[in-house]
Amino acid sequence: MPADTAHTPDREKTEGEQELARLFSLQKQAYLAAPYxxxxxxxxxxxxxxxxxxxNEDKFIxxxxxxxxxRSSFETVVAEIVVTVSGAKHARKHLKHWMRPRGVATPVHMLPAKSRIEPQxxxxVGIISPWNYPLQLALAPAAAALAAGNRVLIKPSELTPRLSEVLQQAIxxxxxxTVCAVVTGGVGTGQAFTETPFDHFLFTGSTAVGARVAQAAAKNLTPVTLELGGKSPAIIDDSADIGDAAKSIAYGKMLNAGQTCVAPDYVLTPHAKLDATVEAIAGAARKLYPAIDTTDDYTSIISDRHFARLKSMIEKVRDQGVKIVEVGSSNALHPQRKLPLTIMIDPPVDSDVMxxxxxxxxxxxxxxxxTDAAVQHVNAGDRPLALYWYGKDDNARDYILQNTVSGGVTVNDALWHVAQENLPFGGVGKSGIGSYHGEAGFTTFSHMKPVxxxxxxxxxxxxxxxxxxxTSKILSFVRKII
Known part of the structure; x- marks a missing residue:
């Protein structure tokens, strides 16, 4: 290895950290000069x-x-461009209402004083965005932070260097x-980013990395919003139409080749309908992607490392004798890292996939x-980022909603609760801390100051x-009226 090549990572790390420090200082000074x-x-x-x-739509795609x-240009337009623009336009439409001071009731014994909550x-705000939706998960929180009046620094994933470069140039x-900028770099720059004393920090990624981010931010007492993941279940009730549920689950799972934090992670279905569920989901997947190995509609796995991890998961379960149904060639096109939908029927609870x-x-x-069995299974694990329920029995639906805790829920479909700007998006427990989207995002990136x-x-x-x-008489009177 040439000497200059060997030292490239250190040089890049140093440049990234220097640029981060410079931009943060500029933005902090700009905020102090014009805080509102x-x-x-x-x-x-x-x-x-x-x-x-x-x-820059074509460049981003x-x-x-x-x-x-x-990756399909249609998937990028729908999941990245449209979602980002929709969120920003929603904030634009409602911003005047969100910015208003909100009067709140003042106790009678304190009248005629007034009490208000004033967003500030x-x-x-620092944003670390992930590789799976590298544009949307950088710009959607940025829109919320800008609407709330903040300055924004974005650190994209090193796994999407081309998008990072285009995004940096576009911004x-x-x-x-001094208002919004992008910092690029590798792991060292990312570590320095988490240790920077931002006024708020948003991270989207895995639970394991999220824990380390929270620890780093805690050194500065920086408040964090963590959008993580977990094992999001799809529950098919006995009252469900298996065909309809299968179409939804297949789409939710195969969008972006399953590289979605709210993708259905596993399915729970009545034992008597297990085979029918497998057949229906496999059939729905084949209709979605008739030529899964070669079509441009189907997304590649992001890297060789991630591809190898998924293949290892499959082979470990296969070695345990679990029945596997593949939709697409078992010899996935490795140069393009196309991995077929791989359905596993009742794998062991201690396997990596579970x-x-x-x-x-x-x-x-x-x-x-x-329904009780489904609840027990979900509650035996960490609280998921999303939960999907399919069926026609309202009582069973409500029992699931009341007896499980998840970041969000879509009933009789998958993914769509995330696209509603009037619903907050976030996790709970190990699937995340805090939320954004719509007014929830404005509130997250504001200090709702009581005055x-x-x-x-x-x-x-x-x-x-x-x-x-x-004094005693006055205090006695006050205690009677409060």
């Missing part, structure tokens, strides 16, 4: 974000597909770097004969020392 952007300034910033997303090896920008072409978040097109299907306006007619001094019998 006006409504018009915030609207202008949202417009810039919308413009850069739409005008090309870069993301190149980073993956292949936090300062500089630099529209935004002053202990780890899969994050790929592998779908275990397990029997659960009753008490004392009346000029107030006489609070009557409760000051020295305390007398008169």
């Amino acid at each position: 952007p006006t409504y018009s300034e915030r609207i202008d910033r949202l417009d810039l974000l919308i413009r850069l997303t739409e005008t 090309e870069a993301i597909s190149a980073d993956f090896g292949n 920008p936090l300062g500089v 630099a072409s529209q935004f002053d770097e 202990k780890e978040e899969i994050f790929g097109p592998i779908l275990p299907i397990l029997p659960a004969d009753t 008490f306006y004392q009346s000029r007619f107030a006489n609070g001094s009557i409760m000051h020392p020295p305390y007398t019998d008169k």
Whole structure:
């Protein structure tokens, strides 16, 4: 290895950290100089974000597909471009309402004083975005942070270098770097990013890395929003139409080749309908991707390492004698890392596919004969980021909703709760901390500051020392009316 090549990672790490420090300092100074952007300034910033997303659409599509090896332009448009622009436009539409001070009731014994909650920008927000939806998961939280009046620094994943470069250039072409900028680099830069004293930090990624991010942020007492993952179940009730459920689950699992934090991770179905469920999901997958090995509609696995991890999961379960149904060639096209949908029928609970978040097109299907059995299975693990329920029995549906805890739920479909800007998106427990999207995002990136306006007619001094019998009588009266 040439000497200059050997030292490249250290040089890149140093440059990344220096650029991070420079940009953070600039943004912090800019925030202190102008801590409360006006409504018009915030609207202008949202417009810039919308413009850069739409005008660079072709570049984003090309870069993301190149980073993956292949990804359908339609998937990128739907899951990245449309979702990002929709979220920013939603914030633009509702921003004036979100920014308003909110009057709250003041206790009668404190009248005629007034109480209000006044949203205030936090300062500089740091965002670490993942590789699986590298545009949406960078710009959607950025839109929320900008709407709340903050400055934003984004650190994209090193696994999507082409998208990172295009995104950095696109943001630099529209935004002053004191308002919004991108920092690129490897693991060292990422570590430095988590240790930077941001005023709020949002990380999207795995639970294991999220724990390390939280620990690093805690050194600065930086508040965090962690969008993680986990094993999101799809529960097919005995009252469900198996065909309809199968179409939804197959689509939810195979979008982006299962590399989606809210993808169905496994399926619970009545034992008597196990075979029918397997056949229906396999059939639905074949209709979605008739030429799964070669079609440009189907996404590649992001890297050789991730591809090898998924193949290892499959082979370990195969060696245990578990029945496997593959939709597509078992000899997946390795140069493009196309992995067929791999259905596993009732794998052991101690297998990797049942202990780890899969994050790929592998779908275990397990029997659960009753609603109680499904609840017990879900509650035996960590709280998932998403839960999907299929059926027509409202009582069974409500029992699931009331007796399981998950970040979000879609009933009789998959994924779609995430696309609703009026619903907060986030996890619970090991699937995440905090939420954003819509007004929830504005609130996350704001300090909802409580302000008490004392009346000029107030006489609070009557409760000051020295305390007398008169003080006791006043206190007794107050205690009766509160």
